[in-house]
Amino acid sequence: MPRWREAALPLLLFALLGAAPWIGFGEGYVLSLLARAMILGIAALGLHLLVGGAGLVSLGHAALLGIGAYAVVVLDAARVTEAVWVVPASILGAALFALLTGAVAVRTSGVQFIMITLAFAQMAFFIAGSLSVYGGDDGYTLYGRTELFGRRWLEDRLVFHYLCLALLAGAWALVGMLLASRFGRVLRAARENALRVAALGFNPVPYRLLAYVIAGGMAGLAGALLANATEFVAPSYLAWQRSGDLLFMVILGGLGAPHGAVLGALAMVLLEEWLGHWTAHWRLIFGPLLILAVLFLKGGLAGLPAQLRGAGRG
Amino acid sequence: MADLPPARPGAGTPILALEGLRKRFGGLTVTDDVSLAVAPRGIHAVIGPNGAGKTTLIHQISGTLRPDAGRIRFAGREITHLPLHRRARLGLARSFQITAVLPGFSALENVALAVQAGAGSSFRFFRPAAGEARLNEPAMAALEQVGLAARAAVKAGALSHGEKRQLELAIALALRPKLLLLDEPLAGAGPEETERLIALLGRLKADYAILLVEHDMQAVFALADAVSVLVYGRLIASGAPAAIRADPAVRAAYLGEDA
Ligand SMILES: Nc1ncnc2c1ncn2[C@@H]1O[C@H](COP(=O)(O)OP(=O)(O)OP(=O)(O)O)[C@@H](O)[C@H]1O
Ligand SMILES: [Mg+2]
Numbered sequence: 001m002p003r004w005r006e007a008a009l010p011l012l013l014f015a016l017l018g019a020a021p022w023i024g025f026g027e028g029y030v031l032s033l034l035a036r037a038m039i040l041g042i043a044a045l046g047l048h049l050l051v052g053g054a055g056l057v058s059l060g061h062a063a064l065l066g067i068g069a070y071a072v073v074v075l076d077a078a079r080v081t082e083a084v085w086v087v088p089a090s091i092l093g094a095a096l097f098a099l100l101t102g103a104v105a106v107r108t109s110g111v112q113f114i115m116i117t118l119a120f121a122q123m124a125f126f127i128a129g130s131l132s133v134y135g136g137d138d139g140y141t142l143y144g145r146t147e148l149f150g151r152r153w154l155e156d157r158l159v160f161h162y163l164c165l166a167l168l169a170g171a172w173a174l175v176g177m178l179l180a181s182r183f184g185r186v187l188r189a190a191r192e193n194a195l196r197v198a199a200l201g202f203n204p205v206p207y208r209l210l211a212y213v214i215a216g217g218m219a220g221l222a223g224a225l226l227a228n229a230t231e232f233v234a235p236s237y238l239a240w241q242r243s244g245d246l247l248f249m250v251i252l253g254g255l256g257a258p259h260g261a262v263l264g265a266l267a268m269v270l271l272e273e274w275l276g277h278w279t280a281h282w283r284l285i286f287g288p289l290l291i292l293a294v295l296f297l298k299g300g301l302a303g304l305p306a307q308l309r310g311a312g313r314g
Numbered sequence: 315m316a317d318l319p320p321a322r323p324g325a326g327t328p329i330l331a332l333e334g335l336r337k338r339f340g341g342l343t344v345t346d347d348v349s350l351a352v353a354p355r356g357i358h359a360v361i362g363p364n365g366a367g368k369t370t371l372i373h374q375i376s377g378t379l380r381p382d383a384g385r386i387r388f389a390g391r392e393i394t395h396l397p398l399h400r401r402a403r404l405g406l407a408r409s410f411q412i413t414a415v416l417p418g419f420s421a422l423e424n425v426a427l428a429v430q431a432g433a434g435s436s437f438r439f440f441r442p443a444a445g446e447a448r449l450n451e452p453a454m455a456a457l458e459q460v461g462l463a464a465r466a467a468v469k470a471g472a473l474s475h476g477e478k479r480q481l482e483l484a485i486a487l488a489l490r491p492k493l494l495l496l497d498e499p500l501a502g503a504g505p506e507e508t509e510r511l512i513a514l515l516g517r518l519k520a521d522y523a524i525l526l527v528e529h530d531m532q533a534v535f536a537l538a539d540a541v542s543v544l545v546y547g548r549l550i551a552s553g554a555p556a557a558i559r560a561d562p563a564v565r566a567a568y569l570g571e572d573a
Contacts, residue, residue: 177439177440177442178439180442180443180444181438181439181440181441181442181443182430182435182436182437182438182439182441182443182446183436183437183438183439184443185423185427185430185436185443186427186430186436188418188419189416189419189427192416192417192418192419193414193416195378195398195414196410196414196415196416197427198397198398198399198402199376199398199399199402199407199408199410199414200399200402200427200428200431200485200489201399201400201402201403201431201432201489202399202431202436203397203399207436207437210437
């Protein structure tokens with residue numbers, strides 16, 4: 001019973017996203033917003049595995065996303081646009097970067113981990129800016145969207161919408177499965193007390209590293225999708241501000257359950273857009289709103305139903 | 315065969331042997347040339363005044379601290395330089411003086427994780443661990459052994475202090491260790507809980523080797539098969555409980571007010 005209850009909200013959320021084009025949200029502009037939220041949601045889900053699962057607060061997650069996007073660029077410049085090559089390149093490229101940097105980073109924790117992930121991400125950011133073949137700081141406009149078996153499926157807005165949704169739901173199921181497994185149990189235990197876990201005979205390092213690599217692969221996939229959504233890639237994809245945004249999505253959404261990351265991504269993207277319409281100084285309002293949300297939403301957006309139920313009873 | 319070892323607890327090749335262990339914190343010598351052998355069955359108590367270096371000794375044996383000099387042999391192999399998790403894999407289990415259960419995990423899940431440590435690889439990704447009978451059944455048995463089965467579903471953070479101590483024991487037992495290092499398992503437990511824990515330790519010592527650090531002298535002399543006395547990092551006496559009780563140096567240094 002509790003398992004069904006846990007899945008009810010995220011399944012409702014996915015159903016709503018699936019129905020969106022048919023219930024008045026079918027405009028191109030709205031769909032591209034939703035696609036953007038779902039894509040960032042995939043990256044945020046990977047970050048949830050790290051922050052909510054392993055207790056590793058990364059401030060460099062956008063670098064992994066950016067590497068996924070730049071894999072599309074590199075192949076595009078070489079006139080390779082077939083998804084069969086592009087998508088694995090994005091996932092594996094980001095996962096490889098995660099493996100190499102994570103091998104150092106996951107041996108640390110707390111503030112040190114934040115600083116190391118930030119430092120590696122800044123390195124990747126500056127490298128991306130110096131790649132003049134791919135436009136340097138100005139970025140790179142794709143010749144076209146990625147093809148699947150030679151056909152331009154992704155040009156179709158609805159196809160792209162449902163592709164993003166399917167991958168988002170898959171990422172959500174993957175993270176939930178991992179967290180509940182033996183592997184995830186060791187991760188969660190090491191977050192609560194690393195010494196206790198070592199005293200049981202577990203070395204937390206390989207568990208954390210694998211989680212970091214999986215999260216990297218997910219961010220890489222999101223990067224490939226984001227490059228397709230905008231048909232443009234720039235070093236700003238890797239900027240620390242975007243890493244901060246991803247972290248905010250995860251925390252605002254709630255660390256208690258993976259769908260928090262999805263809620264957080266939707267809330268951030270839509271709120272940002274809405275406030276942006278309203279005033280040019282939207283960041284001035286956005287910041288305090290986030291602070292209030294973190295202060296008053298104990299379990300984040302995902303914990304809101306339980307919090308409301310509790311308030312209703314009390 | 316002329317010299318078969320006598321078949322009583324406390325006999326046989328030691329499961330744990332410390333040789334000339336030394337540890338300093340700055341100018342303070344906390345472990346001062348400690349040599350000690352622990353038998354493969356029964357309770358070996360380490361007593362000593364506050365700050366004598368008992369916890370520091372446990373830390374060096376379990377692997378959270380490295381000694382400055384000396385050697386540690388466990389189950390026939392040298393472990394002086396092995397990290398904590400490797401020692402645990404060899405069969406060294408410890409409880410912590412300050413309880414270190416996982417507060418967000420249920421009591422059952424705390425123990426199930428310990429079972430998991432000895433039940434094949436933990437790089438398994440598909441099945442929910444909470445539903446694995448292979449982990450839950452031994453975990454439940456360990457909880458029953460310490461009298462905590464009724465509280466299996468409660469979050470460890472919500473257990474009483476004494477219950478957390480019981481849980482620590484269940485976790486250690488679930489590892490099926492060759493040696494249990496217990497750092498003040500009775501500290502902070504109420505009178506009834508203390509009685510229950512003493513009875514439990516009395517039962518366990520038939521099957522396990524236990525190195526017990528404890529301030530409760532009544533418990534120590536009721537349970538121990540051997541007692542070592544640590545004062546200012548030095549082992550001033552080691553032997554059978556009766557001999558320790560009668561030792562004039564021990565009485566002067568430590569037991570004076572009790573004995
Ligand atoms: N990490 C440390 N750094 C410096 N000094 C320490 C450290 N840990 C312990 N000490 C000191 O070493 C001495 C021995 O401490 P230890 O905790 O081993 O004593 P203990 O016998 O377990 O005492 P108690 O009975 O109070 O638990 C104490 O004087 C303590 O202050
Ligand atoms: Mg102590």
